[in-house]
Amino acid sequence: MITELFADYIAVLIATILGFLLVAGALFGNRILAPRQPTRTKGVTYECGMLPIGRSRTQVHFRYYLFAILFLIFDIEAVFLFPWSVAFVKIGAQAFWEMVVFILILAFGLLYAWKKGVLSWGKET
Amino acid sequence: MSLVLISHNPWLESLARLAIIALLVPVTVIILTWVERKVIGRLQMRLGPMRVGPYGTLQGVADTIKLLTKEDVRPQTADRWVFELAPFVIVVPVFMAVVAIPFTADLFIKNLTLGLFYFVAVSGLSIVGFVMAGWGSDNKYALLGGVRAAAQLISYEIPLVMAILAVAMLSQSLNLAVIVGAQEDTPNIAYQSLAFIIFAIAGLAELYRQPFDIPVAESEVVGGPFVEYSGIRWSMFQLGEFVNLVLISILGSLIFLGGWQWPWSVFDASVPVAAQVAMMAVKTGTFIFFFMWMRASLPRLRIDQMMSFCWQLLLPFAFLQIIINGLVLVYDWPNEILIPLSGAAAAGAVYLTYRAARATGVRYQPGYQTVGSVL
Numbered sequence: 394m395i396t397e398l399f400a401d402y403i404a405v406l407i408a409t410i411l412g413f414l415l416v417a418g419a420l421f422g423n424r425i426l427a428p429r430q431p432t433r434t435k436g437v438t439y440e441c442g443m444l445p446i447g448r449s450r451t452q453v454h455f456r457y458y459l460f461a462i463l464f465l466i467f468d469i470e471a472v473f474l475f476p477w478s479v480a481f482v483k484i485g486a487q488a489f490w491e492m493v494v495f496i497l498i499l500a501f502g503l504l505y506a507w508k509k510g511v512l513s514w515g516k517e518t
Numbered sequence: 519m520s521l522v523l524i525s526h527n528p529w530l531e532s533l534a535r536l537a538i539i540a541l542l543v544p545v546t547v548i549i550l551t552w553v554e555r556k557v558i559g560r561l562q563m564r565l566g567p568m569r570v571g572p573y574g575t576l577q578g579v580a581d582t583i584k585l586l587t588k589e590d591v592r593p594q595t596a597d598r599w600v601f602e603l604a605p606f607v608i609v610v611p612v613f614m615a616v617v618a619i620p621f622t623a624d625l626f627i628k629n630l631t632l633g634l635f636y637f638v639a640v641s642g643l644s645i646v647g648f649v650m651a652g653w654g655s656d657n658k659y660a661l662l663g664g665v666r667a668a669a670q671l672i673s674y675e676i677p678l679v680m681a682i683l684a685v686a687m688l689s690q691s692l693n694l695a696v697i698v699g700a701q702e703d704t705p706n707i708a709y710q711s712l713a714f715i716i717f718a719i720a721g722l723a724e725l726y727r728q729p730f731d732i733p734v735a736e737s738e739v740v741g742g743p744f745v746e747y748s749g750i751r752w753s754m755f756q757l758g759e760f761v762n763l764v765l766i767s768i769l770g771s772l773i774f775l776g777g778w779q780w781p782w783s784v785f786d787a788s789v790p791v792a793a794q795v796a797m798m799a800v801k802t803g804t805f806i807f808f809f810m811w812m813r814a815s816l817p818r819l820r821i822d823q824m825m826s827f828c829w830q831l832l833l834p835f836a837f838l839q840i841i842i843n844g845l846v847l848v849y850d851w852p853n854e855i856l857i858p859l860s861g862a863a864a865a866g867a868v869y870l871t872y873r874a875a876r877a878t879g880v881r882y883q884p885g886y887q888t889v890g891s892v893l
Contacts, residue, residue, distance in 0.1 A: 404532035404617050404628040405636075411540050412613030416606050416754055419586075423750035426587045436594035438657045439745055448595070449656045453665050460825065464672040467833070471679045474840070475635050478687045482847050489848040496837055503833070512829040514822030 459511045463503075470499055535627045539616055547760045548578035554810055561814035588749035593656055596746065600654030605747075605754035608647030612761045615640045619768055620695050622778045622794035634692040637769065638679050641724075644758065645671045648733065651743035651755075663742020666821065667726065667733035673828045674723035674730075680836035681717040684710055685773045687843045688853075698777035705776035709856040712839045712864040714774050716832050721766045722812055723828070725759065729816040732824055763809060764802070771801030831874070835867045 438445050473495070481488040506512055552567065552575060559566025567574030592601060618633040618640075620626035630636055645668055652664015686692055688709060689700035697706075707714045723730040734742040744755050771777060778794035789797075819827070842859050845851075 400528045401628055401630055403528050404536065405614060407529070407532045407536050408614045408617045408627075409610060411536050412610035413606060415540055415543070415613065416609050419750050419754065420590075420605075423586055423588075423590055427589050427749060428587075429589060431591070433594075435591050438593040438595060438655065439740070440658065441740070445657075449658045449661050451658055451661060453661070457665050457669050460669050460673060463829070464676065467676045468672075468679075471638075471676065471683065474680075474683055475686075475692070478683050478840075479690050479692060481687075481844065482690060486848050489844045492844065493841060496841065500834070500837060503829070507830060513826050 456511070456514060459506075463506060463511070466499060466502065470495070532628065539627065543613070543761055544757070546764060547757050548582055550760045550763070550806070551581065551756070552578040557807065557810045558814045561811065582753070585750050585753045590749045590751055593746050595656040597654040597656065600650050601746075604647050604651035604654060605751055607650055608644050608758045609754050611640050611643035612758045612765065615765055618694065619765065620698070620772070621768070621798060622791055623695065624791065625795070626695070629693065629695055632692050633694040634682060634686055634697070638682060641762070641765070642675055644762075648743050651747070655743070655746040657746050659739045659741070660743050660745045663733050663739040663745070666739065667743060670723060670726065670730065670733055670824065673825060674720045677716050677828060677832035677836045678720035678724055680833070680840060681713040681720065682773065684713040684836070684839045684843050687840065687847060694772055697773055698779065701776040702779055705774065707774045709853060710774065710839065710860055712835060712860045712867060715864055715867065716836050716839070717770060717774065718808070720832060721770065722809060723824070725763055725766060725809065727809060728813040729819050730824060731818060732821050735818060763806060767802045767805035767809070768798070770805050771798065775801045777801070827871070831867060831870060835863060838863055
């Protein structure tokens with residue numbers, strides 16, 4: 394049983410290695426074929442033709458983190474929903490209503506975030 | 519003799535199948551770049567590429583040679599390893615996702631039992647690559663593009679996953695071959711019109727193509743996370759994007775349009791392999807053409823519109839589809855009920871989108887303070 398499962402995912406391992414080789418091969422081909430004459434001007438980061446002002450570590454707005462937290466919650470919900478989706482018919486109505494309650498709890502969370510204006514990108518609506 | 523040896527060793531068998539894919543992937547990407555330029559050219563009443571080869575067919579090859587022989591420049595202040603590894607992190611998951619995709623009933627790399635779950639899990643990994651590219655470049659535009667990509671891709675992943683989940687509920691399996699087999703009579707698009715619409719829109723956003731090209735918008739963040747990448751390193755991102763385009767199209771045709779099944783069972787018992795491949799090509803091509811058509815026709819969304827569309831419209835309606843499916847399945851109602859229910863919900867979603875698109879914004883008032891910028 395375990396060996397069978399393992400045999401299924403051998404292809405995944407090989408795909409990972411081949412994917413790495415594909416990119417590495419392309420970069421290696423570029424290393425052989427392309428000219429390499431680095432100068433100081435070429436090594437400057439792009440900022441619309443001007444010399445860049447300061448480093449790039451600009452502040453990122455807080456709302457990105459709010460969306461990241463929301464994503465985390467709903468992604469975990471998706472992880473719970475996947476095994477449920479293929480099993481709930483066999484278990485019966487109870488399993489279905491339990492999941493509805495779970496979805497509703499998270500839906501209220503979404504509604505709260507909505508009312509707080511998180512979902513409208515910081516605009517007052 | 520050697521064929522027997524290959525088919526008995528799981529390592530050699532997987533390697534042989536994946537080597538064919540590894541050869542096909544660059545060829546497909548080269549062809550698709552030409553097809554995309556040609557299609558968009560025609561849609562905009564231009565000719566598209568015409569110079570290199572007959573009707574410009576060798577344009578993709580010429581582009582590849584040009585990119586391969588172009589100098590590879592890395593900014594001196596860039597974070598070396600993060601910058602160098604970002605193309606790997608974007609391309610490798612895309613390549614891994616191919617493992618789970620069956621092309622016909624017999625042509626596949628590995629028929630994974632949890633194929634759909636595996637596909638969703640692996641395709642989410644590329645997001646890390648965008649953030650790495652944005653962070654490692656030491657460029658303001660790249661950083662903004664990177665966080666934009668992260669925000670957009672993670673947001674639209676949830677409606678996409680929920681739409682896929684709705685289909686998995688209907689066929690009670692996460693195996694893609696079983697899901698296609700369950701659509702022998704009626705493709706899922708009839709029962710799951712709402713999930714199909716959500717899948718098409720969220721898929722378009724996952725591919726960050728117009729109108730959802732906010733992370734790479736030229737006029738806002740000049741190419742986003744890829745601004746400092748040049749030559750073959752840049753083309754790796756392009757490769758990832760186009761393979762992803764093909765994968766999403768194949769997935770859509772598998773789970774919604776019935777995959778390699780012919781409509782009305784044209785071939786009674788067993789469909790010949792050539793006919794299966796032809797059917798897959800037609801359905802996948804339809805999806806690819808749809809994505810290109812959207813790119814040529816629609817203007818870019820604003821970032822706040824894009825985010826609130828995902829969270830306020832797509833996500834609640836995706837949950838609605840899941841609950842409708844659950845009700846119908848658990849109380850053993852006939853599947854035909856799903857057609858009007860899902861259709862009505864889809865009509866509701868389309869109406870709400872139409873109303874939101876037509877709504878006039880808040881009028882500017884003196885003394886009205888906006889909160890921050892739209893970046």
